[in-house]
Every structure is written in C-alpha cells, then in structure tokens.
Amino acid sequence: MSATKIIHAIPSDPLTGAISVPVYQTSTFIQEAPGVNKGFDYARSNNPTRKVLEDVIAELEGGDAGFAFSTGLAAIDAVLKLLSAGDEIVAVDDIYGGAYRLFTHVYEKLGISVNYVDTTEVDNVAAAVNEKTKFIWIESPTNPTLKVSDIRAIAAIAAQVGAYLVVDNTFASPIGQNPISLGADIVIHSGTKYIGGHSDLVAGLVVTAAPELSEKIKFVQNASGGVLGPWDCFLTIRGIETLDIRFRKQSENALSIARFLQHHPEVDEVFYPGLDTHKNHHIAARQQNNLFGGVVSFSLKNDSTDVANAFVTHTRFFKLAESLGGVKSLLCHPAQMTHASIPRDRRLRSGIKDSLIRLSCGIEEPQDLIEDLNTAFKSVNTATQLIYA
Numbered sequence: 001m002s003a004t005k006i007i008h009a010i011p012s013d014p015l016t017g018a019i020s021v022p023v024y025q026t027s028t029f030i031q032e033a034p035g036v037n038k039g040f041d042y043a044r045s046n047n048p049t050r051k052v053l054e055d056v057i058a059e060l061e062g063g064d065a066g067f068a069f070s071t072g073l074a075a076i077d078a079v080l081k082l083l084s085a086g087d088e089i090v091a092v093d094d095i096y097g098g099a100y101r102l103f104t105h106v107y108e109k110l111g112i113s114v115n116y117v118d119t120t121e122v123d124n125v126a127a128a129v130n131e132k133t134k135f136i137w138i139e140s141p142t143n144p145t146l147k148v149s150d151i152r153a154i155a156a157i158a159a160q161v162g163a164y165l166v167v168d169n170t171f172a173s174p175i176g177q178n179p180i181s182l183g184a185d186i187v188i189h190s191g192t193k194y195i196g197g198h199s200d201l202v203a204g205l206v207v208t209a210a211p212e213l214s215e216k217i218k219f220v221q222n223a224s225g226g227v228l229g230p231w232d233c234f235l236t237i238r239g240i241e242t243l244d245i246r247f248r249k250q251s252e253n254a255l256s257i258a259r260f261l262q263h264h265p266e267v268d269e270v271f272y273p274g275l276d277t278h279k280n281h282h283i284a285a286r287q288q289n290n291l292f293g294g295v296v297s298f299s300l301k302n303d304s305t306d307v308a309n310a311f312v313t314h315t316r317f318f319k320l321a322e323s324l325g326g327v328k329s330l331l332c333h334p335a336q337m338t339h340a341s342i343p344r345d346r347r348l349r350s351g352i353k354d355s356l357i358r359l360s361c362g363i364e365e366p367q368d369l370i371e372d373l374n375t376a377f378k379s380v381n382t383a384t385q386l387i388y389a
C-alpha cells in the first residue's frame with residue numbers, strides 16, 4: 001500500500017471537518033430509544049476513535065476487519081480464545097517470549113497443547129500438523145535472531161489440514177509484509193513497536209482475513225474486554241501516518257549497520273534478513289517487499305556476558321532498553337533482558353549466545369549510529385584486556 005493511500009485511509013472528522021481524528025473520551029452513547037443509536041452504544045463494544053484505527057489497520061493489511069487491544073499480548077490472548085480444550089497449535093520454536101509464557105503457563109493448563117518446530121524449513125511444519133492442529137502460529141522475522149519462514153508455503157499446509165495460519169507480523173510491520181496476501185488467516189501486531197513508533201504507548205492489533213473469523217474475534221473482544229482506550233487509539237493512528245517513511249528509514253539504517261558489523265573484526269555472527277548471507281534471504285526479499293526492518297542482532301568473537309555488558313553500557317545514541325521499532329535507537333542484551341526467563345541451554349540452542357546483542361535502529365543518521373557502535377567496540381577491547389590481564 002502506498003504512503004499516499006495510508007495517509008488518506010485515515011479519515012478527517014465528518015462532523016466538524018477536524019483534519020485529525022477526534023478522541024472520543026466517553027464510556028457510553030445516548031440512545032434515541034432502546035437499541036436505537038448512531039452505531040455506538042457502549043465503549044467496550046465500540047468507540048469511534050477505535051473504529052478508525054481498526055478500519056485503518058484492516059486496510060493496511062488487506063483484511064476483512066481489524067481489532068484494537070490494550071497490548072500485543074492482549075491481542076494474542078484474544079486469538080487464543082478461539083480454541084477449545086484438546087486443540088493443538090504448531091508454533092515457531094523461536095516464538096516471542098511473552099507468547100511462549102502465555103501458551104505454557106495459561107493455555108496448556110486449559111488443555112491446549114503446543115508443538116514447537118523450526119518453521120524455517122517448510123517440511124518440519126508439514127510433518128508436525130495433524131487433525132487436531134487448529135493453528136499454525138509463526139513470526140517472520142523472529143526475535144532476536146531474525147529467522148524467516150515461507151508464509152505462502154506454510155499457508156498451503158494450513159489450508160490442507162483445515163487449520164488457520166496466524167502470523168505475528170510485528171517485526172515486518174504492514175509496510176514490509178502483508179501475510180493475508182500470502183494466504184494467512186489472522187495477522188497480529190504489537191502496536192507498541194513500529195506501528196506506534198515513538199515508544200510512547202502499548203497496543204495490540206488483530207486483522208482477520210474473512211468475515212467468519214471477524215465475527216469470532218469481535219465476540220471475544222467484547223466478551224473479554226481487553227480493548228485499547230481512545231487516547232492510545234489516537235496516538236496509534238498518528239503513528240500510522242508516518243509508518244511508511246519511518247519503516248523505510250529504519251530498514252535503510254539497519255542494512256547499513258548490518259554491513260558495517262559484518263566486516264568488523266570483533267563481530268562473530270550478524271543476523272539480518274537483508275544480508276545475502278542470511279539463510280532465507282531470498283524468501284525475505286520476496287515476501288517482505290525488500291524491506292527488512294530496523295532490528296539487527298550480532299554476537300561477539302569474545303563470547304562473554306561481561307564483554308556484552310561493556311558494549312551495551314558504552315553507547316550514546318543506542319539507549320539500553322527493551323522494545324523496538326521506535327524513532328530512537330535502542331539496544332538490549334537478550335540473555336539478561338528479553339530472554340532472561342529462558343533456560344541457558346534452550347536459549348543457546350535457538351542461537352542466542354551469551355554475547356548476542358540486539359539493536360533496534362531508529363531514524364537517526366546512519367553515520368552517527370555507526371560511530372556510536374565504534375565507540376562501544378573500543379570499550380569491548382578494554383574489557384577484553386581487563387579480562388585477560
């Protein structure tokens with residue numbers, strides 16, 4: 001979808017002509033007679049500001065309907081509520097930690113089982129599905145090692161067994177990738193990341209491909225009630241106005257930085273789908289519109305937590321914080337931060353070494369960001385000398 005279409009998908013206010021979307025900070029709506037209203041009756045069920053956001057995200061993803069939730073995890077939770085005890089999920093093994101926690105500690109005890117497979121190989125997915133499989137659940141690219149799965153091929157497997165393909169599209173954003181056009185049934189976003197884009201809100205979005213799914217999600221959204229408030233809907237809409245230009249700049253910055261890291265003597269491995277050394281680069285290039293996102297991860301030759309600590313505490317522009325996708329660059333040390341709850345051996349198996357560092361590139365000048373990293377590499381040298389002194 002072009003930047004022009006995105007910007008003009010956001011309506012001005014038909015009532016007053018206000019060019020920006022009004023914040024309808026109200027809990028209820030006056031009815032002319034019982035059940036006779038202007039399309040809104042109670043703010044959990046619907047709200048005009050939220051409706052604009054929901055319509056816009058549906059249009060951006062090319063889906064039937066959109067739904068806004070209080071966080072990305074609330075969006076994931078709403079989708080999981082379509083399942084019943086005895087159902088199975090085949091999920092990407094490198095899944096977002098919060099989704100793993102929800103699957104394991106909430107839904108498994110309610111009788112929903114999850115089979116984790118490496119979905120970067122389509123054959124693994126074909127081998128894992130059975131008649132109980134209701135969802136195939138993938139993220140592409142994944143966090144923090146940016147693994148890429150072939151959405152179109154996996155959608156074909158889901159269709160064969162009558163399962164729904166759910167894609168958490170947070171890392172590609174609707175600018176990079178539209179999973180519904182590749183055959184997915186449900187798309188999820190943490191609106192907290194690229195879509196909000198300014199590290200100033202938490203939000204979650206769901207887009208459904210067909211009316212029968214839209215009705216089911218709408219029911220859960222109203223029944224469970226984890227909706228996004230009007231003010232945060234407004235901020236998310238404002239974020240979407242600049243999503244295209246931000247995501248392109250972030251992808252450009254990340255590619256420059258990935259290439260810089262690839263040639264740095266202190267760096268062991270660089271994880272970025274935009275590099276032709278990436279395992280599924282050809283798939284990413286095809287399904288991500290040649291935009292690979294702002295996240296780059298890398299490990300150090302000197303693979304130790306101390307050295308990684310020295311690195312992440314010596315940058316000026318890259319701020320040490322969890323989250324990603326905002327205009328300000330961030331960095332984090334997954335082993336001690338986002339992935340601290342995963343046991344070390346499991347973490348190492350999924351490629352998250354002790355020294356792995358994740359960068360979320362913002363919209364600053366790439367030379368400034370590279371210079372910032374160079375300074376941190378110098379501190380790594382000092383830390384290494386101290387360790388071996």
Ligand SMILES: *Cc1c(COP(=O)(O)O)cnc(C)c1O
Nearest residue numbers: 071072073096170190192202203
């Ligand atoms: C952050 C994130 C989530 C969770 O979103 P919140 O808004 O933090 O609840 C889900 N999936 C992915 C891939 C994420 O990065």
